[in-house]
Amino acid sequence: MLGALALAFSGFGGFSALAHAADDAAGFPSKPVHIVVPVAAGGSADKLTRLIAQGLTERWGQSVVVENLAGASGTIGAARVAKAPADGYTLLQQGEGLTLNGILFDRLPYDGQKAFTPVIKAVVNPQILVVNPKTGITDFRDYLARAKARPQSISLGLPGNGGIAHVAHEMIAQDTGAQVNYIPYSGGGPATLDVLAGHVDATLITLAAVTDHVRAGKLRALAVTTPYRSAALPDVPTMAEAGLPGFSVESWQGYFAPAGTPAAVVAKINRDIEAVIASPDTRAKLEDMGFKVAGGTPADMARTLAGERVRYAKTIQTAGITLR
Numbered sequence: 001m002l003g004a005l006a007l008a009f010s011g012f013g014g015f016s017a018l019a020h021a022a023d024d025a026a027g028f029p030s031k032p033v034h035i036v037v038p039v040a041a042g043g044s045a046d047k048l049t050r051l052i053a054q055g056l057t058e059r060w061g062q063s064v065v066v067e068n069l070a071g072a073s074g075t076i077g078a079a080r081v082a083k084a085p086a087d088g089y090t091l092l093q094q095g096e097g098l099t100l101n102g103i104l105f106d107r108l109p110y111d112g113q114k115a116f117t118p119v120i121k122a123v124v125n126p127q128i129l130v131v132n133p134k135t136g137i138t139d140f141r142d143y144l145a146r147a148k149a150r151p152q153s154i155s156l157g158l159p160g161n162g163g164i165a166h167v168a169h170e171m172i173a174q175d176t177g178a179q180v181n182y183i184p185y186s187g188g189g190p191a192t193l194d195v196l197a198g199h200v201d202a203t204l205i206t207l208a209a210v211t212d213h214v215r216a217g218k219l220r221a222l223a224v225t226t227p228y229r230s231a232a233l234p235d236v237p238t239m240a241e242a243g244l245p246g247f248s249v250e251s252w253q254g255y256f257a258p259a260g261t262p263a264a265v266v267a268k269i270n271r272d273i274e275a276v277i278a279s280p281d282t283r284a285k286l287e288d289m290g291f292k293v294a295g296g297t298p299a300d301m302a303r304t305l306a307g308e309r310v311r312y313a314k315t316i317q318t319a320g321i322t323l324r
Helices: 002-025 044-060 072-082 097-104 140-149 164-176 188-197 211-215 263-278 280-289 298-319
Strands: 033-037 064-068 090-095 116-131 155-158 181-184 202-206 220-224 250-258
Touching: 002 263, 033 044, 033 072, 044 064, 044 090, 044 116, 044 188, 044 202, 044 250, 044 263, 044 280, 072 090, 072 097, 072 116, 072 250, 090 097, 090 116, 097 164, 097 298, 116 140, 116 164, 116 211, 116 263, 116 298, 140 164, 140 220, 155 164, 155 188, 164 181, 164 202, 164 298, 188 202, 250 263, 263 280, 263 298
Parallel strands: 033 064, 033 090, 155 181, 155 202
Antiparallel strands: 090 250, 116 202, 116 220, 116 250
């Protein structure tokens, strides 16, 4: 009898907790939601977030405002979200940069492993190496040969110092001995513009940022970093196919809330972003840009973060990359 009563009270407590959690998400959102993109406008992260923001605005009946806060390899924007109220109304767009910054910086204005709650991994995508056609570089093997024969002669625009493109190219350098002159930018947009203008020779960048330019012949695509080709640019080989067997780096973009955001609110945002990216119209747009729709739970993204830290730390330490 006592056991039955204990079970009954336990069940009542469980139902009470569930009801309280549901209350946290009831009516959310009741005001505009802000998504901080910690890079300059015009890059792939910005394009992705604006597309998702449009879908969420339609779904929620509330404005979803995209704020570009570029600088310091994404840490300025991340710090803004880390200090925001933990209520779901301020979100951070980030990818593997969150992990990389935790390795690269001696000090950060937040704890990268504790300041944020994962919401969803929205997309995965290749990094793609592109050059201005006027460089005369014809393919990936030619690029590697030039960078080995004449170190630093190729200027490579980076979408961010210490970002995934920087780390991925260091993996290439450590595997092949190819050395280039890194030119860091505040985001993919400015880096792309300077390659188009011929101010720098090349960039390694998220494929979605340059798909249209490659299709138009304004940029020459040499290879993608993933172990699979992109459906958006199916004629572009992988680096493994083009001369670097076994090479693979898969970038991704996701969304985070400040630590302490109620689980029910996080779950609602997760469900609604997943619904937006899974809708046929949005999925088609994302895939045409070069993204591969991911989705999944907050726990899925947490596992991704844990696995990446081990892999990228080795490359960063070998290259001696540090940021302050």
